[in-house]
Amino acid sequence: MLSIRDLHVYYGGIKALQGIDIDVKEGEVVALIGANGAGKTTTLRSIFRLTPIVKGDIFFYEINLTKIPTHRIASLGIAHVPEGRRVFPDMTVKENLEMGAFLVKDKTTIKNNFDFVYSLFPRLKEREKQLAGTLSGGEQQMLAIGRALMSNARLLLLDEPSMGLAPLLVQEIFSVLRKINEEKRTLLLVEQNANMAFSIAHRVYVMETGRIVLSGTTQEVASNDAIKKAYLGG
Numbered sequence: 001m002l003s004i005r006d007l008h009v010y011y012g013g014i015k016a017l018q019g020i021d022i023d024v025k026e027g028e029v030v031a032l033i034g035a036n037g038a039g040k041t042t043t044l045r046s047i048f049r050l051t052p053i054v055k056g057d058i059f060f061y062e063i064n065l066t067k068i069p070t071h072r073i074a075s076l077g078i079a080h081v082p083e084g085r086r087v088f089p090d091m092t093v094k095e096n097l098e099m100g101a102f103l104v105k106d107k108t109t110i111k112n113n114f115d116f117v118y119s120l121f122p123r124l125k126e127r128e129k130q131l132a133g134t135l136s137g138g139e140q141q142m143l144a145i146g147r148a149l150m151s152n153a154r155l156l157l158l159d160e161p162s163m164g165l166a167p168l169l170v171q172e173i174f175s176v177l178r179k180i181n182e183e184k185r186t187l188l189l190v191e192q193n194a195n196m197a198f199s200i201a202h203r204v205y206v207m208e209t210g211r212i213v214l215s216g217t218t219q220e221v222a223s224n225d226a227i228k229k230a231y232l233g234g
């Protein structure tokens with residue numbers, strides 16, 4: 001579904017990505033883990049052409065995303081849930097979700113998507129008319145994920161969905177991510193919380209200073225001693 005090939009991204013003199021290769025197959029949950037500054041966010045943003053790509057290709061099926069404008073990428077069925085869950089604070093929950101559906105023309109599909117999002121996050125339904133800026137951090141994360149689902153995306157890119165959330169909420173978010181995957185959405189997930197990421201991922205890529213240093217099935221990566229020590233609390 002998604003193939004990143006020999007991707008290099010430089011911010012001036014900073015070589016944030018130095019030739020990475022990542023594959024995501026339809027139906028998978030793929031986790032990208034690594035220390036601060038390893039280049040995880042840069043990788044996700046590159047898929048939407050939001051970074052200075054120096055070299056390399058990113059294929060979504062047969063389409064090379066490095067050759068088409070950013071605004072067309074969303075219409076291919078890819079949605080991005082950015083770090084820090086940027087919801088529109090002065091719009092209601094419902095309006096935020098409607099914004100996510102702006103590329104969807106069919107009214108029945110929009111209604112089905114609303115039903116799907118509200119079934120995953122009943123709390124958003126209860127708070128439909130509330131301004132998004134007044135939601136709790138966890139509710140804003142739910143809204144950011146919900147908004148991405150409103151677009152009919154087949155591939156969801158999630159940047160640190162657990163960031164700043166209490167452990168119980170993190171568990172709730174991850175159990176919903178699993179359900180979303182069961183509903184035939186493919187997920188590429190950047191996560192500091194490796195334990196949570198490993199709990200839902202089929203495969204894992206480990207990044208260090210702009211390179212992929214290890215990849216494999218979750219089981220393979222989790223049984224690596226260095227990974228256990230560095231990321232999984234021993």
Ligand code: ATP
Nearest residue numbers: 011014015016034035036037038039040041042043
């Ligand atoms: P974190 O978990 O802290 O978000 P990350 O793995 O997502 O880290 P990136 O945010 O992708 O890492 O950053 C990779 C490198 O690129 C870092 O050295 C960072 O300082 C640098 N970088 C990221 N964005 C920019 C930018 N807009 N301008 C200059 N340097 C940048």
